């Protein structure tokens with residue numbers, strides 16, 4: 345994911361919030377930072393697919409059976425209301441939308457819950473936020489009240505949940521009062537401004553950003569990988585980086601069987617990993633280059649379309665840079681996140697892991713190529729057995745019949761697909777494999793909701 349470090353610098357004021365002494369901002373939510381990164385209308389079908397979610401909204405119904413109608417059930421407010429927000433421009437102040445309070449347009453039907461549970465989604469109008477809303481509905485999450493929050497750019501948008509329209513409100517400290525559980529997907533700079541304070545006031549927060557993943561007072565959790573972290577009673581849970589989730593869904597069952605010693609990882613990450621704006625940038629560039637495909641054999645580099653999100657042309661290209669470069673190591677921060685989060689999630693501080701993270705022009709679905717070394721000889725057959733038994737994993741490994749994972753097959757489903765399992769000749773403690781996962785679902789929203797389900801069950 346692209347984390348905008350300049351925005352983080354702009355709003356950090358370094359005040360101690362009191363949550364285990366973490367130094368962070370207590371300025372209430374600075375609106376507008378993100379708004380400048382996001383454009384106006386998003387009407388392209390493929391962008392709508394990501395913005396509106398591409399998955400089932402009916403519990404128990406497979407997403408692929410739903411098609412366009414299913415997507416329409418979690419819907420954007422009218423184009424007019426969205427256009428009005430965009431027309432206000434990036435510098436539009438809070439005043440104009442301060443009257444936008446979150447709420448239902450009609451009362452929720454009884455959710456069938458045993459305990460009162462007030463839930464908020466912060467960043468509800470983004471790619472991950474919309475997917476969280478869908479997954480809460482698909483899994484019939486037990487909640488009694490739901491608040492949807494975002495910045496002034498999309499406050500006022502109406503989103504449907506359980507057949508009722510909810511109006512997205514503005515993120516303010518008041519909007520979070522009395523909320524039992526907040527699912528956050530508003531980016532790390534904004535999360536730092538409200539998560540510690542909300543946690544101090546008793547809200548359990550599950551955050552998708554990288555802001556708290558390495559904090560000792562927060563728990564970094566993939567329920568299938570380190571469920572013990574859910575037992576420690578944290579106030580803040582961090583969803584790991586989406587690439588390491590895809591990788592560890594494949595590697596953790598193998599680690600349990602044979603002890604992981606080293607990993608070399610290369611990723612192929614979709615543009616939706618950079619949010620809805622990333623998908624829009626790819627779609628715009630594909631359109632601009634339509635009819636010019638032959639010219640790409642000898643491109644005029646200065647004439648290629650370039651956008652704000654990816655820096656270089658992403659259409660018909662691959663970019664070996666996700667997030668900014670660390671000047672000291674030469675790695676990108678995405679690569680650094682992948683490595684350090686793997687060590688924490690597996691409780692293997694000495695794990696020998698290297699990563700090269702690459703953006704590819706795929707709308708949804710991250711892929712990883714993995715070269716792993718184990719503490720003992722580990723056959724392909726044994727590895728297949730371990731993966732077949734693993735929760736949240738589907739084995740797609742039948743080369744004779746052309747069965748292997750691809751991101752389009754992983755998009756829209758919950759399981760991580762694993763295949764291409766091979767042993768390098770003469771290295772019986774090593775395996776090569778390839779895995780694909782939906783970055784918006786298991787890579788973010790689904791993992792967050794799974795954590796929320798455990799937290800809710802423990803109340």
Ligand SMILES: NC(=O)c1ccc[n+]([C@@H]2O[C@H](COP(=O)([O-])OP(=O)(O)OC[C@H]3O[C@@H](n4cnc5c(N)ncnc54)[C@H](OP(=O)(O)O)[C@@H]3O)[C@@H](O)[C@H]2O)c1
Nearest residue numbers: 345378467469470471472494495498530531553617619620
């Ligand atoms: N996309 C992925 O595959 C993925 C995977 C794992 C983790 N994540 C993480 O999840 C987070 C969200 O990612 P995304 O892809 O959903 O991004 P996105 O599509 O750009 O959505 C961002 C959301 O945050 C809201 N937001 C921005 N500034 C805000 C503010 N000042 N106050 C309140 N809300 C604000 C936006 O609302 P407005 O539109 O109203 O500004 C929008 O709803 C990021 O931290 C990202 O790193 C993403």
